[in-house]
Amino acid sequence: MRAPPAIAALEIGTTKTRVLIAEIREDGHLTVVGVGEARSEGVRKGQIVALDAAANGVRAAVQAAEDQSGRPVDVCYLALSGGHIRGEVNRGTVHIMNEERLVRQKEMEDVAAAARRMNLPSGRETLHSIGQHYYVDGQEGVVNPEGMEGSRIELDMLIVHGDGAPMRNTVRAARMASLEVEDVAFSGLCAALAVLTPEQKASGALVLNLGGGMTDYLVYANQMVAAAGAVAVGGDHVTNDIALGLKIPTAQAERLKIEHGAAEIEPARRHEAIPLPAESGFPGRNVRLGDLHLIAHARLQELLKIIRRDLERRGVLIRLGAGVVLTGGGALLRRLPELVSREYNLPCVIGKPIGVSGLGVASGAEYATAVGLLRYAAMNGGRSASGARWSDFLRRLFGS
């Protein structure tokens, strides 16, 4: 019996490189059959700074996933992130010229094309264009205008765009590890696809995807992606702040963050001393829990305020009926949901990937991007294994 078709998702994160291999059943259901994870090297703030080092991480993660699943992988879907990625709404306008002045298929296609044509500075590439809603003669909120009468039709399109060069470099790192890339997707979108329920998408939710070097965010409101963005601040910044503030090596700071870190200060325990063991080049000493928490709190509160300001400007903060969902490794920091809930005055939970079986070790919030990428791949006709068909985006990105 032939095995069902498989797809692979690759995320080259700042701290971890992750690969998921999944089989697609005939009804479209995904079952993960291989999970691979490796430490990332040569990646800072979501961007490749050393191609061969990053490729090594990809090879190791692919190998692990292949070993587990027994399915070789030579084509994958790839998640992209970076502080350069922005989401902006662009409005396309088309005048209805036909005699009955009716919106038909042609007008719908024309207005979509017009809305996609956003004037981007040179070097910027459109990663996703996601339709929002239509206007007919200025009347707002039309979901499907086909067959309506009017003289002018407009469409709002969310354009997610980023710098071409760093995105190409991420694709190159995969290729250097002998992996062809079938299509790419913004990791913030992937995380949202992995964790949001249909109800959350309908009543409005913000997904904060907190990675090692990056925080992506994406807002679903009224079943649609309403805003997206990224800030090049992530868990590494918390670690770095701790290392500099407490004057300890980065590896110690990372361990301290994981074992004792928290996003909020616990006044009753602020004077508690945490002993740090000696290691080569470091004599070992005590640090105060209050200092550790203050450093992390200041950093995360600032990050949340930056994103909040952006969401306010875009008018989407008030559309988040279902609150905030946290994903990514950074979501696991203690008392972060409490901090988010206070800063945004919204309920906040940690997201869990849903709608995919066989997750096993990949069932935590830190796998949201990779799981969502699988779902993105399946939605976009994910056919892979061999016979890669390049996406329009990649063709544009590499100018072929």
Next chain:
Amino acid sequence: MRDCRVQLIGVGGGGAHALERLKARFHETPDLALAHTNEAVLQECSIERRVLIGAEVTERLSSGGDPAVGRRAAESSADALRDLCADADLVIVVAALGGGTGGGAAPLVCRYAREAGALTLGVCALPFFFEGVERRRRAEESLAAVRAEADAVILFPNQRLFEWVGENAPLARAFEVADDVIASGLRSLWRLLTQRWLIHVDLADFRRLARSGNRVLSMAAFETSGEQRVAEALSRLRDSPLLDRGNALATARALLVAVLGGPDLSLNEFDRLIRGVGEASHPEAQLHIGAAVDPEYEGRLGLTLFCAEQAPTEPEAAVAPAAAPEPASASKPDEPTAAKPSAPPRTAGKIVQGTLPIEAPGKGRFKDVEPTLIDGEDLDVPTFMRRGLKLSRSP
């Protein structure tokens, strides 16, 4: 010094509830007034000074949850509202945001109060989560409008009160607690400004605090009694949901603390209390302390604390929508309007002027990558350094 006159104005149903609660709980209160579009609600109130606004706009009914209607109602009754603000040194506008009258009229009442020359404080309750998206959306919009008109706002996000009453509390109890917390907070603020103090605080201190940073204040007020009153006061301060369970206190850069005790309050207790507040707060925070003795407070201790969430130098302050009518040097401790013969502002802990724990801006592992720049700030430099937060000396 002439007495400070405080006028409280409850706007809309939520504001009226909170002030009615205040009146019911305490004998002595500041001057209270109500403004509402709904005549039936006003008639049920016991507060005498009340203004029916926008009679021709809403036909003496509610504003139907639409802030635009509340706003028109206030505009149409501007003269009556201005009368309420006349001669007050401090006008406190109390409203529950999310509805029509409170959300729509409160920003205008704040404007009239400021135009009348009063320091204007908006005290705003924000809806519970269960009250729904639409109400929260309106509340956010109204809050932006209040912030644009008032000198400062104090927020009471109702959702946080859940942490006090518990998730399983009856619905009516949740609203009651919300009103209660606001009522006792307002009463404490009023006492703070009108009490005769052993260690003085006054409106100038409060004004300076109100106009610092992003002009959003947090407040907590409570009373304790018995042997352990100091320890209990400190633990309630650290656990208060309204101060983010100690986080607002630990990061605030300016605090105003008022201690009210009976004749039995000892120097030692006072000292322990102030040291405890100092320990829970930021080492460089400016700490203004007031203390008063009231025979009624025999065996009891009242603690009222306000903190400015941000340092005056943070970028948000620069884009504050409404500039203070006076030269905006409100944050300088030596500002002439604030100078007074009694206690000078105290600084808790060591006085440190702009020195950072590490001399050069540290970027550590980010020194060889493209910096993350947002609004002119290099976010790779640790936040605590840029904000000048001081860490304890290594133990």
